[in-house]
Amino acid sequence: xxxxxxxxxxxGRRLTxxxxxxxxxxxxxxxxxxxxxxxxxxxxxxxxTPVPTGGKSWAPAxxxxxxxxxxxAQTAGGEYRLHTADGDVTFLPGVNLGATTPGHQxxxxxxxxxxxxxxxxxxGQMGIRVVRIYTIHxxxxxxxxxxxxxxxxxxxxxxxxxxxxxxxxxxxxxxxxDAAPTAAFDAELVGAVAAVHGAFTRPETPGRAEGTWTADxxxxxxxxxxxxxxxxxxxxxSDARNVTAPAVAGQFxxxxxxxxxxERWIAxxxxxxxxxxxxxxxxxxxxxxxxxxTDPLRHPDEPLTDEDLSDVDANHVQPTAAWRGGYxxxxxxxxxxxxxxxxxxxxxxxxxxxxxxxxAAYLRSLRDHHAGMPVMISEFGVPSALGSAHTGTNGxxxxxxSEQEAIAMNAxxxxxxxxxxxAGGLLFSWAxxxxxxxWNTLPRQLPAxxxxxxxDPLTNEQWFGLLAQDPLAAPDSAPQTFTGDRxxxxxxxxxxxxxxxxxxxxxxxxxxxxxxxxxxxxxxELPGDPADAVDDATADYAVVIDPxxxxxxMYTRRALDPVLLDFGPGQLPDRxxxxxxxxxxxxxxxxxxxxxxxxxxxxxxxxxxxxxGPTDPQASGYDSRNTFTVSxxxxxxxxxxxxxxxxDPSSLQALLPPTSPGQEAATVTVPGIGIAVATAGKRTxxxxxxxxxxxxxxxxxxxxxxxxxxxxxxxxxxxx
Numbered sequence: 001x002x003x004x005x006x007x008x009x010x011x012g013r014r015l016t017x018x019x020x021x022x023x024x025x026x027x028x029x030x031x032x033x034x035x036x037x038x039x040x041x042x043x044x045x046x047x048x049t050p051v052p053t054g055g056k057s058w059a060p061a062x063x064x065x066x067x068x069x070x071x072x073a074q075t076a077g078g079e080y081r082l083h084t085a086d087g088d089v090t091f092l093p094g095v096n097l098g099a100t101t102p103g104h105q106x107x108x109x110x111x112x113x114x115x116x117x118x119x120x121x122x123x124g125q126m127g128i129r130v131v132r133i134y135t136i137h138x139x140x141x142x143x144x145x146x147x148x149x150x151x152x153x154x155x156x157x158x159x160x161x162x163x164x165x166x167x168x169x170x171x172x173x174x175x176x177x178d179a180a181p182t183a184a185f186d187a188e189l190v191g192a193v194a195a196v197h198g199a200f201t202r203p204e205t206p207g208r209a210e211g212t213w214t215a216d217x218x219x220x221x222x223x224x225x226x227x228x229x230x231x232x233x234x235x236x237x238s239d240a241r242n243v244t245a246p247a248v249a250g251q252f253x254x255x256x257x258x259x260x261x262x263e264r265w266i267a268x269x270x271x272x273x274x275x276x277x278x279x280x281x282x283x284x285x286x287x288x289x290x291x292x293x294t295d296p297l298r299h300p301d302e303p304l305t306d307e308d309l310s311d312v313d314a315n316h317v318q319p320t321a322a323w324r325g326g327y328x329x330x331x332x333x334x335x336x337x338x339x340x341x342x343x344x345x346x347x348x349x350x351x352x353x354x355x356x357x358x359x360a361a362y363l364r365s366l367r368d369h370h371a372g373m374p375v376m377i378s379e380f381g382v383p384s385a386l387g388s389a390h391t392g393t394n395g396x397x398x399x400x401x402s403e404q405e406a407i408a409m410n411a412x413x414x415x416x417x418x419x420x421x422x423a424g425g426l427l428f429s430w431a432x433x434x435x436x437x438x439w440n441t442l443p444r445q446l447p448a449x450x451x452x453x454x455x456d457p458l459t460n461e462q463w464f465g466l467l468a469q470d471p472l473a474a475p476d477s478a479p480q481t482f483t484g485d486r487x488x489x490x491x492x493x494x495x496x497x498x499x500x501x502x503x504x505x506x507x508x509x510x511x512x513x514x515x516x517x518x519x520x521x522x523x524x525e526l527p528g529d530p531a532d533a534v535d536d537a538t539a540d541y542a543v544v545i546d547p548x549x550x551x552x553x554m555y556t557r558r559a560l561d562p563v564l565l566d567f568g569p570g571q572l573p574d575r576x577x578x579x580x581x582x583x584x585x586x587x588x589x590x591x592x593x594x595x596x597x598x599x600x601x602x603x604x605x606x607x608x609x610x611x612x613g614p615t616d617p618q619a620s621g622y623d624s625r626n627t628f629t630v631s632x633x634x635x636x637x638x639x640x641x642x643x644x645x646x647x648d649p650s651s652l653q654a655l656l657p658p659t660s661p662g663q664e665a666a667t668v669t670v671p672g673i674g675i676a677v678a679t680a681g682k683r684t685x686x687x688x689x690x691x692x693x694x695x696x697x698x699x700x701x702x703x704x705x706x707x708x709x710x711x712x713x714x715x716x717x718x719x720x
Contacts, residue, residue: 094130336392583608
């Protein structure tokens, strides 16, 4: 499908959304199984103090609209008003919840009733008041949500119901008015409303939730957000093709005279949604998804034409007086993309308090554009990933954050969203998702339909959750020990890391190099001090650890440099001429700011610059990006599979990058990874590390370090 094929420059955000479930089991449906161990539960295990019970009630107190209809929430005077027993709530804090678990694609909808039950309990303890979904979940979601809310009448979890566009073929056809996406979306809107009201049945359908929905959760449905992050190029061409599309003048929604064809199409879909809800008698505010790439603001400083090519404006889709459920604007907005956040002078000017925060300034501009209409930031956040894909504002990058740092940034952004008077902030996301991908690691992961079977620390999109999905070694996977004349090495692995424990005859006082032979070829000598060069004709990847400075650096043999995959001819940054290059990730291609003509070179992130410190989340000094420790004679190192050149460890596929920019990668099946150690100018072969491929994964749930900061923020913005 189009969604899965397009990488472009969207940083994986549109690419990796739950893909409506259409990502369907056309990939590996039914191939994988998964074992979960939960390490969450009581506060002593969860790492946070639950939000106190008592105080004001969040119990729904719907407004009676007459004619047998009611509204659990409405909008008025620019405010979002959730009607509760203790008065209206005007700010909704919450999280986004995906549809899958490790080892599965989103189209497999693998979350079971026990997991929903466990997660809802944790959410409630953390003070989360709203859970947003993107598509129709299995019946168990609604059953367990109703069960939880009936058991917690004064502190329920409200639902922000999302309805994904299940057919995104418009991205390829560049025609949103094509019959296929139009019919598919209308049918999905009708089905989603029926599911929320516990009156829906769907037979077995590949990539979609199936079964019979009997649990009515409409009393706790605080709103609806329909649609996707609109592709700017496709919508622009679609608008040009459909200029004569008629205006919409429905009973509940209309398009304004300024509405584009895309906005008219959306208005017609909003009419479908409102009609279904009105017919069932339970009303709530409606919105459609939007994001900066198609926002209605002008961004002349944006270097990429596509990111300011098309406007989709909620002001051009309007409810009629007959629609009493309310209407609001919804945006996915992150602090690191698009690039106009870094280059637009108006966003980078000091605020009244003297602070410079382009992200806050951007949110303020959205609020002001939609004056008189509530604006909700329905996605925001930064990931706790070792890898990064883009440089952000105020240090809020798309990766390279510890768990504590990412959560603190997310909490601060929630406060900003609240303090700006917006209608709500819904964090992306509740749990890490292994199947996700992003632009600068996507070309390195082959075959793509097995990505969900391993958890790549370099792929930032997989690490946005509050809830970690830590990989576990398979029960039948035993460590391997190799003994050389100058060292002993024990190697173990799981779906994210290869862990090496190297014991030397004496405590190291000089750099130690581990060399890895993965594919044919070699660099001739290992990286390090040229005066102390060590010959190695087979090494492809190497790591140099200096115990005296607690620094480590991972290197890649030049011929295997995967950075070539990210650039076209003439774009590749200077990589020098040495036989080894630092293991890096691209975070931006060369660009030019159109208003000034200022040129910016390509940007690279040295993901191979390794951190020293504990990797146990319970240990003092824990940083989720730590990769090595030196204790006496033993060096312990954990390396992501990708830094060892693996394109898919689950099927033993190693990466073969192109010989020139602009070409695609290939893979080769390898029997294992040869490992050697070099110390004091001498090299010792240790052996061939081998492992069995896998089609099944094991993982453990864990709330991330620093989660108390998020809980505190939820409690603070949840007060009225």
